Amino acid sequence: MRLPIGLKVGAFAVVVMGGYSWFANSIPQIESKPPQELSLEGGNVTQAQLVKAGEEIYHTKGTCEICHRIGQQGTRAPDLAGVGARAAKRKPGTSAKAYIIESLLAPQAYVVEGYPPIMPAVDKPPIALNRSELWALTAFLESLGGTVDVTLNDIPATAGAAAAGGGAAEVKIPGDPKQGELVFQGKGTCIACHKAGKIGASPVGPDLSQIAKIQTPDYIMKKILDPKGMGTVAGFPPGVMPQDLGTRLAAKEYVDLVAFLLTLK
Ligand code: HEC
Numbered sequence: 273m274r275l276p277i278g279l280k281v282g283a284f285a286v287v288v289m290g291g292y293s294w295f296a297n298s299i300p301q302i303e304s305k306p307p308q309e310l311s312l313e314g315g316n317v318t319q320a321q322l323v324k325a326g327e328e329i330y331h332t333k334g335t336c337e338i339c340h341r342i343g344q345q346g347t348r349a350p351d352l353a354g355v356g357a358r359a360a361k362r363k364p365g366t367s368a369k370a371y372i373i374e375s376l377l378a379p380q381a382y383v384v385e386g387y388p389p390i391m392p393a394v395d396k397p398p399i400a401l402n403r404s405e406l407w408a409l410t411a412f413l414e415s416l417g418g419t420v421d422v423t424l425n426d427i428p429a430t431a432g433a434a435a436a437g438g439g440a441a442e443v444k445i446p447g448d449p450k451q452g453e454l455v456f457q458g459k460g461t462c463i464a465c466h467k468a469g470k471i472g473a474s475p476v477g478p479d480l481s482q483i484a485k486i487q488t489p490d491y492i493m494k495k496i497l498d499p500k501g502m503g504t505v506a507g508f509p510p511g512v513m514p515q516d517l518g519t520r521l522a523a524k525e526y527v528d529l530v531a532f533l534l535t536l537k
């Protein structure tokens with residue numbers, strides 16, 4: 273038996289709303305919870321339901337709020353208020369809808385001035401949204417000042433492939449997270465500038481408590497070796513993160529450290 277789609281979306285909303293809470297302090301935190309899968313394919317869904325589902329994904333599984341805010345500058349990313357309107361003017365010849373979809377699937381194709389190219393493709397791990405979720409999220413972003421006109425067919429069939437079939441392959445780093453935590457606190461001196469879960473409190477650099485939830489292992493690894501080359505996280509001073517960690521840390525210390533950072537979610 274198949275549930276009517278409205279009911280599915282409704283149930284999704286209740287589950288997500290129930291599990292969701294966030295702490296409105298200066299350091300964005302999103303409560304950890306098992307990802308919900310939203311499937312809207314093949315059903316009738318009203319535009320209002322779609323926008324609402326997209327808003328919930330924005331607040332929860334999308335983890336967008338670790339970087340973005342609406343109506344306020346985020347720690348790491350542009351304010352998304354009015355993005356539905358300005359999306360039409362970002363790239364000449366590209367519609368608002370096409371721009372928004374591109375900014376989710378290929379964020380590096382157009383990098384907003386003043387920001388580093390650190391947004392991960394949200395249909396890939398660690399965020400790994402599926403096609404329905406991308407559809408709903410696009411509708412929600414369009415609703416922020418623009419016209420909601422996205423259909424499921426606008427989302428490329430290949431999008432979210434990593435999310436299909438129950439989740440993304442975990443990247444295995446052959447390091448020891450316990451040893452890595454010691455490197456974080458000791459030789460790496462990371463703790464002088466970063467908070468990471470229960471350890472640390474310094475606000476000099478971004479809070480890394482959920483870094484593995486929003487960033488790829490690739491970004492995390494490169495950021496340690498070449499902080500400047502990876503761009504400066506918005507709202508933080510450039511050139512403060514030491515540039516010589518790659519030469520100061522032994523290979524094993526580096527791998528252990530990365531393994532530790534990948535536990536932060
Ligand atoms: C790791 C931080 C990070 C996460 C997580 C993140 N973004 Fe971004 N996003 C950015 C940054 C930085 C930019 C600006 C640079 C660029 O254009 O790539 C950006 C740009 C954008 C833009 C273009 C804005 C404009 O004014 O043109 C949109 C739309 C957007 N993000 C939506 C989202 C959504 C929706 C999510 C959640 C599914 C998300 N982002 C998750 C960092 C992030």
Ligand code: HEC
Binds near residue numbers: 483505
């Ligand atoms: C002297 C202060 C300082 C030290 C020490 C330091 N960092 Fe940073 N780090 C920063 C600052 C400031 C930023 C943000 C500006 C930038 O992007 O360069 C940053 C950014 C980062 C980011 C990117 C965060 C994001 O949200 O995208 C990661 C990951 C990171 N640091 C990891 C580390 C690790 C691991 C160590 C220890 C090996 C370390 N840092 C040591 C200051 C520091």
